[in-house]
Amino acid sequence: MNVTHPRRTRRTHSEEFKRSLIDACGEPGASVAGVALANGINANQLRRWMRERGIEPPELSCLPLRVAASEPRGGFVSVQLPPSLDAPIRLELRKGTATVTVEWPASSAAACGAWLREWLG
Incomplete structure (x- = not known):
């Protein structure tokens, strides 16, 4: 009885593909994880490609969004809701x-x- 095991092969990506993903990470509002997921690769792989090219991956920030002091701040707004159907x-x-x-x-x-x-x- 012969048992054949499938060979695991590594995927290879062109330098052009890698560069296009790295450039996409620099777009406003883009995340490394989002770009990687959309292109079928692991986010850690994309971060490694960035480091190999001397590009520091963006830091993740958990800080709240700051609002400029000149912008008006909203207050409580009362909203009148229509009477619900008493189902x-x-x-x-x-x-x-x-x-x-x-x-x-x-x-x-x-x-x-x-x-x-x-x-x-």
């Missing part, structure tokens, strides 16, 4: 061959929850 809560309870359907007004959802907890006991 009922529908419960279908099955036990064996018996089925019970319960409709409860959505406006008293808390009471429905209390009833259901008591009923399931």
